[in-house]
Amino acid sequence: xxxxxxxxxxxxxxxxxxxxxxxxxVSLTVEQGEFIAVIGPSGSGxxxxxxxxxxxxxxxxxxxxxxxxxxxxxKPKDLAKVRLHEIGFxxxxxxxxxxxxxxxxxxxxxxxxxxxxxxxxxxxxxxxQELGLxxxxxxxxxxxxxxxxQRTAIARAFMNNPSIILADEPTASxxxxxxxxxxxxxxxxxxxxxxxxxxxxxxxxxxxxxxxVYRMEDGRLSLDETSTHKK
Amino acid sequence: xxLAIKELKHSKLRFLLIGAITVLIAWLVFILCGLGNGxxxxxxxxxxxxxxxxxxxxxxxxxxxxxSVISETLVDDLKQQSGVEDASPVGATSLTVINESSSDxxxxxxxxxxxxxxxxxxxEIVEGKPLQKDQPLEVIAxxxxxxxxxxxxxxxxxxxxxxxxxxxxxxxxxxxxxxxAIFTTLDKWRSIQFAAPGSNKGVEKPVNAIVMQGENINAExxxxxxxxxxxxxxxxxxxxxxxxxxxxxxxxMMLTFLLVISAxxxxxxxxxxxxxxxxxxxxxxxxxxxxxxxxxIIVSQVFLLSLTSVIIGILLTYVTALxxxxxxxxxxxxKLVILYSILLILISTLGSLASVRRIVKIDPLLAIGRVx
Ligand SMILES: Nc1ncnc2c1ncn2[C@@H]1O[C@H](COP(=O)(O)OP(=O)(O)O)[C@@H](O)[C@H]1O
Ligand SMILES: [Mg+2]
Numbered sequence: 247x248x249x250x251x252x253x254x255x256x257x258x259x260x261x262x263x264x265x266x267x268x269x270x271x272v273s274l275t276v277e278q279g280e281f282i283a284v285i286g287p288s289g290s291g292x293x294x295x296x297x298x299x300x301x302x303x304x305x306x307x308x309x310x311x312x313x314x315x316x317x318x319x320x321k322p323k324d325l326a327k328v329r330l331h332e333i334g335f336x337x338x339x340x341x342x343x344x345x346x347x348x349x350x351x352x353x354x355x356x357x358x359x360x361x362x363x364x365x366x367x368x369x370x371x372x373x374x375q376e377l378g379l380x381x382x383x384x385x386x387x388x389x390x391x392x393x394x395x396q397r398t399a400i401a402r403a404f405m406n407n408p409s410i411i412l413a414d415e416p417t418a419s420x421x422x423x424x425x426x427x428x429x430x431x432x433x434x435x436x437x438x439x440x441x442x443x444x445x446x447x448x449x450x451x452x453x454x455x456x457x458x459v460y461r462m463e464d465g466r467l468s469l470d471e472t473s474t475h476k477k
Numbered sequence: 478x479x480l481a482i483k484e485l486k487h488s489k490l491r492f493l494l495i496g497a498i499t500v501l502i503a504w505l506v507f508i509l510c511g512l513g514n515g516x517x518x519x520x521x522x523x524x525x526x527x528x529x530x531x532x533x534x535x536x537x538x539x540x541x542x543x544x545s546v547i548s549e550t551l552v553d554d555l556k557q558q559s560g561v562e563d564a565s566p567v568g569a570t571s572l573t574v575i576n577e578s579s580s581d582x583x584x585x586x587x588x589x590x591x592x593x594x595x596x597x598x599x600x601e602i603v604e605g606k607p608l609q610k611d612q613p614l615e616v617i618a619x620x621x622x623x624x625x626x627x628x629x630x631x632x633x634x635x636x637x638x639x640x641x642x643x644x645x646x647x648x649x650x651x652x653x654x655x656x657x658a659i660f661t662t663l664d665k666w667r668s669i670q671f672a673a674p675g676s677n678k679g680v681e682k683p684v685n686a687i688v689m690q691g692e693n694i695n696a697e698x699x700x701x702x703x704x705x706x707x708x709x710x711x712x713x714x715x716x717x718x719x720x721x722x723x724x725x726x727x728x729x730m731m732l733t734f735l736l737v738i739s740a741x742x743x744x745x746x747x748x749x750x751x752x753x754x755x756x757x758x759x760x761x762x763x764x765x766x767x768x769x770x771x772x773x774i775i776v777s778q779v780f781l782l783s784l785t786s787v788i789i790g791i792l793l794t795y796v797t798a799l800x801x802x803x804x805x806x807x808x809x810x811x812k813l814v815i816l817y818s819i820l821l822i823l824i825s826t827l828g829s830l831a832s833v834r835r836i837v838k839i840d841p842l843l844a845i846g847r848v849x
Contacts, residue, residue: 297845302763329841330765337844341760345487346480357479358766386487402764414845 247314248275249410249442250299255308257294257465268294269305270465276410281436281443283453285470286462292446293414295462299444300333300412301325313409330358334403334441336413336432341399342387348374348398349383352405359406373401376438377431393424397431404435411436411443417452429455481777495746496782502739503783503790503821506732507809508797510817513728515806516655521718523590523653524711528597531694532714533564533687536705540717542569542685547706549663549682558702560694565596566684568666571654574642578631585625587618588653591666591684598688599660605629605646613665617646619657624803633659640669654719686714732817736824743779744828751775751832758836759843772833776826783825787818 257269268291276282286292297303298310301317302325310317313332320328329335342351352370356362374380377397387395396416403411413432417425429445433455436443445456453459459473485492518525533555538545555564568591573584592598594608602617609615618627622644633642642661651658661669663684671677689708696708709717716722751758758771791814801807 293845297842300763300845302842302845326762326765326767326841329763333765335764335844337760337763341756341844343480343757343761345484350483354480354761355764358761358764358770406765 248277248311249313250274250276250444251309251311252299253309253311255298255305255310257291257298257303258306267465269298269467272308272465272467274460274467276442276444278409278442279437279440280458281433281445281456282458282460283456284444284446284460284462284467285448285450285453287448290462291465292448292462294465295467296412296414296444296446299410300335301328330355331406332409334406334408334411336396336399336403336411336416338415338418339395342395342402344387347384347386348379348390351387351398352402355402355405370401370405373404373435374398376435377401391424392420393427396420396424396428400428400431400435404439404441407439409441411441413443413445415447415449416445417447417449422451425449425452478773478777481774481781484774485778485781492778492782495743496786498742499739499783499786499825500789500793502735502742503787503818504793504797506735506739506817506821507790507794507814508807509728509732509735510813511794511798511807511809512805513725513732514810514813515808516724516728517721518650518808519652519655519806520721520724521653521715523588523600523651523658524715524718526600526651527688527711529688529690529711530692531689531696531708531710533689533699533703533706533708534685534714534717536707538707540707540709540714541719542567542717543719545685546678546680546683547685547687548680549684549687551703551706552687554703555687555689555699558694558699560691561689562691563597564687564689565593565598566663566687567592567598568663568670568683568685569653570666570670571656572669573636574633574659575636576625576627576631577634577641578628579626581626583625584636585622586656587622588656588658589666589669590651590653590658590660591663591670592660593663597690600648600651602646603649605644607646608660608662610662612645613662613668614641614643615645616642616659616661616665617648618644618659619651620647620649621652621657622659623647635669638669638672640665640672736820739783739821740824740828743783743825744831747775747779747829747832748835751835755835755839756843758839759841762839762841763844768833768837771836775832775836776829779829780822780826783822787821791818 252272252274255269255272259266259268284292298305346354349370353362356366377400379397417428420428429452432443453473459470460467461470534540535545535547549566552564552566555561570589573586575582575584594610599608608617627644629644631644677683699708798807798809
């Protein structure tokens with residue numbers, strides 16, 4: 247069973263008289279263990295695509311199936327639960343909570359779900375060590391570098407053991423050395439834990455770690471044969 | 478609660494400042510509450526202390542002793558009525574006395590309360606002996622007069638009259654019309670109050686009011702049955718004491734304003750904070766936080782802040798009470814302090830609902846596709 251499936255998904259933004267077709271008949275499937283990249287110029291619909299995949303936005307047409315569940319059929323008030331348990335977000339800027347230390351940034355996800363157990367804490371520390379943050383557990387976001395913050399955000403995305411990781415331009419605010427590091431770590435964790443991951447980016451250099459590359463142009467999604475076949 | 482406390486600790490200065498404001502407000506609330514309580518005690522303690530349920534006044538006197546003159550002969554008729562368990566007459570006059578037994582001749586304003594010795598209207602003595610039916614000279618006085626040097630055995634002269642009185646005992650917490658009360662027999666009180674011929678308006682055995690016991694008294698029925706009296710509850714009678722309503726009203730108004738202000742100050746502060754944190758909340762929602770989870774952070778922060786402020790406010794108030802001069806009518810009532818603490822915390826916490834509403838409206842979509 248695919249982890250995520252888009253079936254002929256379209257999204258039209260209405261602003262008064264104007265209509266913007268942000269997604270146009272997008273279909274794709276993402277399997278377990280796959281790391282997929284979606285590239286495309288600014289304004290092509292990448293963020294819209296990711297918002298729909300992440301149960302933050304309803305498509306105008308088509309169906310989105312996450313782990314066999316049609317998102318369309320889930321009540322709006324239960325969508326937060328779906329995001330909490332099945333999706334891990336990595337956002338453009340790390341968006342950490344300013345008053346929590348690195349370890350608590352991960353544990354807050356568990357607090358949202360209920361309680362924090364000893365095992366949760368153990369798991370969080372293990373994740374942070376894998377991401378090279380073993381020494382920074384008690385640091386606050388303001389004491390971290392941009393790369394460290396983004397790595398904390400990656401760890402947070404994996405904390406709730408989701409089935410799919412969604413990353414929206416995770417390297418946007420990093421220099422290229424840190425950017426490579428971060429993408430590499432997302433790839434490593436995805437393989438290690440056998441998750442599915444989609445990374446949206448407009449940076450072509452980041453594609454070498456991805457299994458498949460899709461190209462977004464004016465809301466249309468197509469498999470990029472050349473980038474994909476280089477592997 | 479965990480996140481709420483983490484944030485309070487992380488942004489100490491910010492929360493200390495708003496906490497300081499709420500402490501000041503709470504402090505003022507408790508001081509006003511003490512003053513209000515002190516003032517109402519001063520103006521109507523004697524009436525409040527009475528173990529009574531209803532009071533009968535003269536028709537048209539609007540429940541005020543000073544405007545009411547009725548006949549003591551009504552007592553027996555009232556006792557016959559269903560629901561009336563006991564009834565006893567009372568009279569009150571304010572005047573000035575001079576202590577003849579003391580050398581400094583200082584004048585003191587007092588309220589003379591005439592009651593039947595041994596009736597339920599005569600308060601318990603804390604010193605000396607109670608009133609006697611056949612001893613019209615003997616009176617019992619409020620113990621606040623002791624501070625002015627009055628003692629058991631002192632003889633008091635009433636200014637502008639030949640009447641004299643002898644203190645035989647003391648009672649406590651008995652003030653009426655803002656003045657310390659002196660209890661006399663009803664006959665003695667009459668000879669003082671109606672000294673001028675004709676001042677009793679021709680009423681036989683005049684008194685100011687008749688106080689009744691009996692929870693099941695039907696005031697309306699009594700009003701119909703008796704032509705020239707109006708029967709009201711004790712609470713209504715207290716409202717009728719000169720100045721009581723005005724003082725109480727003023728203080729209640731200030732207290733209400735303060736409660737609203739405290740809710741408003743905290744409410745606005747947290748609302749602005751919430752607006753500032755829209756992105757943060759958006760991100761938390763995107764990664765799966767429910768509205769409930771986020772609302773709990775804000776509500777528990779407001780609750781913790783107001784709780785701490787109220788506790789500090791109470792401590793400050795008790796310290797203030799030690800410093801205030803004795804003449805200030807300041808009386809803290811633990812029950813009232815608890816009541817206003819709960820009100821303050823409750824209303825402040827309600828003030829955080831604006832922020833909660835704001836949080837519910839935040840779209841987690843905010844988190845996606847934005848570069849800071
Ligand atoms: N909330 C919105 N309302 C109206 N138009 C929008 C909204 N969000 C995005 N768009 C438009 O949809 C198109 C795709 O936007 P987006 O998904 O953000 O692209 P990308 O992430 O690739 O830059 C753009 O033309 C953008 O202006
Ligand atoms: Mg975008």
